[in-house]
Amino acid sequence: AAGVIQSPRHLIKEKRETATLKCYPIPRHDTVYWYQQGPGQDPQFLISFYEKMQSDKGSIPDRFSAQQFSDYHSELNMSSLELGDSALYFCASSAPGSGGREQYFGPGTRLTVT
Amino acid sequence: GQNIDQPTEMTATEGAIVQINCTYQTSGFNGLFWYQQHAGEAPTFLSYNVLDGLEEKGRFSSFLSRSKGYSYLLLKELQMKDSASYLCAVPEGTPLVFGKGTRLSVIA
Numbered sequence A: 001a002a003g004v005i006q007s008p009r010h011l012i013k014e015k016r017e018t019a020t021l022k023c024y025p026i027p028r029h030d031t032v033y034w035y036q037q038g039p040g041q042d043p044q045f046l047i048s049f050y051e052k053m054q055s056d057k058g059s060i061p062d063r064f065s066a067q068q069f070s071d072y073h074s075e076l077n078m079s080s081l082e083l084g085d086s087a088l089y090f091c092a093s094s095a096p097g098s099g100g101r102e103q104y105f106g107p108g109t110r111l112t113v114t
Numbered sequence B: 001g002q003n004i005d006q007p008t009e010m011t012a013t014e015g016a017i018v019q020i021n022c023t024y025q026t027s028g029f030n031g032l033f034w035y036q037q038h039a040g041e042a043p044t045f046l047s048y049n050v051l052d053g054l055e056e057k058g059r060f061s062s063f064l065s066r067s068k069g070y071s072y073l074l075l076k077e078l079q080m081k082d083s084a085s086y087l088c089a090v091p092e093g094t095p096l097v098f099g100k101g102t103r104l105s106v107i108a
Helices: none
Strands: A005-007 A008-015 A017-024 A032-039 A044-050 A053-057 A062-066 A074-078 A089-095 A109-111 B004-005 B009-013 B018-024 B032-037 B044-049 B055-058 B060-065 B070-075 B084-090 B096-098 B102-107
Touching: A005 A044, A005 A089, A008 A017, A017 A089, A017 A109, A032 A074, A032 B096, A044 A062, A044 A074, A062 B084, A074 A089, A089 B044, A109 B055, B004 B084, B009 B018, B018 B032, B032 B070, B044 B055, B044 B060, B044 B070
Parallel strands: A008 A109, B009 B102
Antiparallel strands: A005 A017, A017 A074, A032 A044, A032 A089, A044 A053, A062 A074, A089 A109, B004 B018, B018 B070, B032 B044, B032 B084, B055 B060, B060 B070, B084 B096, B084 B102
16 A cells, blocks of 8 residues: 655755755645654654645744645755754655544654754 | 653563553543654554543554543563554644653563
8 A cells, every 4th residue: 555755765964954855645645744753752743734735833943844735745845954953754644534533654754964 | 732641661571461551631632542663763553542441453452541531552462573662642633742652672
């Protein structure tokens, strides 16, 4: 069965650079969630999109922005990167009518800021 | 807001049974999830409880008591591959709020 796809899987950037993470949800899933997980931490919700509109906003820094496109894929844009942005970034998707139950997580993008 | 508490670490023996507890405080309850996460990998869905009682799914079972704000995940016939973090999570709207996770080590 198709799963959530994230690219790239690994990314190394320097401070003050920008990064773009991509997420391709499971086909026919209409909601995408972004989570950030620092070393030894639990995943923290950043932002979500439902039918291409922002639906919920969590602890996403102003330096970050995201959008969902017409094909339902989503991109997380990160600017002025800081060392503290080094983390695993997970994208999750959920099916229509599920109310967010059974969020399926992608494999994550490991971002390292040096 | 949500407040979730679970033990940081647990150790259990291969073949044994282990119970991982989770207590929560929520402004509005909309179910409780358990996820398994191996180091550096994505969380994988284990269970979802919205009604009181025990839900069994193979070697894993999850229990919920809404009146006590309490859940547990029960793992039977432990295998070495069960060594992982187990995350309790509750929805805040639709996004999930995770507990800090319980790191389970299964030893021979």
